[in-house]
Amino acid sequence: MRNSVLSRALLGLLAGEPMSGYGLASLFKRTLARAWPARHPQIYPALAELERAGLIRVSEQGPRRRKTYAVTREGVAEAQEWLRATSPDRTVRNETILRLFMLWLLDAKEAAAFFDDEIAEHRRRLEGFEQTHAEDEAQRRIHGRAAGGPAFCAALALEWALRYEQEYVAWATSARDRIERDAAKWNAARGRRLASVDR
Amino acid sequence: MRNSVLSRALLGLLAGEPMSGYGLASLFKRTLARAWPARHPQIYPALAELERAGLIRVSEQGPRRRKTYAVTREGVAEAQEWLRATSPDRTVRNETILRLFMLWLLDAKEAAAFFDDEIAEHRRRLEGFEQTHAEDEAQRRIHGRAAGGPAFCAALALEWALRYEQEYVAWATSARDRIERDAAKWNAARGRRLASVDR
């Protein structure tokens, strides 16, 4: 199966609820983008392949050529087997941390501004997650929710997002404050290192 | 410039210390892999291009055809301008969280085992970072370290890694415990959802 991760993710999502390619693309855009970005030019060919393999089928045709897909029994088995038999690839790609390794190239003021941007952006994300969490809690109080099923798993992911953003903001704030406090030392160390360039 | 992120990262790392392509590849493998994985088939062509563009130069030739590269003044300026003028792409790709969204496909016992694996792996990482941190602290007590320069930035990244892994282990442990405690509910919700497949 070409592109194992994306294909299995599509199976898993369709197992939770039958959807069209467009619906899946919106789901990736709205909630999954923070875990696994995927856009329609990847999704549509992958769905076509899953259908050929008999792991999903068109369960309904709607207006505007919409095709709603549902997993088959084989599709569920495939997704489960993938979860059981393989470990996640735990590689992360974090451009901000990569940039941090070269942040000493900027002066203390610019470095503090870098962290200011990070703090602002991650506070914004945190607020968004807090709001979603509050809405979820309200829903839960009305309808209840079992400790299982797709919604419960989504709630666990949201908890992680909250913790992550809180911790990130705390770390970035602490780093920013130290850079500002020791600005003179920061600039001196920078000067020493830059002096040895191109000689 | 083809592949802006990797090329700028190479400039930044070479600004910190002149190195060979092999040295850069080892650095990515040892310490940068957790922020930005990159391997030699990407690194060597990128270095060749940076040299053609005059942003780095061969500062030394060693045994086994080793070429040590150093940044030029233009290379430093380019890296600084990139840091100043562009914002990091904050997209993350986390296969574990993606899998979490479909974890309800497994029964409570298997789901708890999934978290057990995560906890074990991230505890291992945490221990590694704690050891590096202890070594850094010992070095700092002997030699001191200014609040700036490449080593200080690496220490900030290490702090983030420590916080991240601590928070991750705490979250995963809490999630695992709740799944185990409410195993019956988990399995019931799973059964309900799976029952509607392929009809």
Place this chain on the structure above:
DNA sequence: AGGCCCATGTAATTTGTTACATGATTCG
């Protein structure tokens, strides 16, 4: 002498993104 790591490169393939292309339906 043989094994291991140093050291550099290219080719083939896979994965992901951006741009191009088209048309239907709904809502104001």
Place this chain on the structure above:
DNA sequence: CGAATCATGTAACAAATTACATGGGCCT
């Protein structure tokens, strides 16, 4: 009737991984 959004697809390009390929130098 015009704009927005729904809906699906392909083409071209960029980025990243895996496999292939080669040889030098060090250590025992």
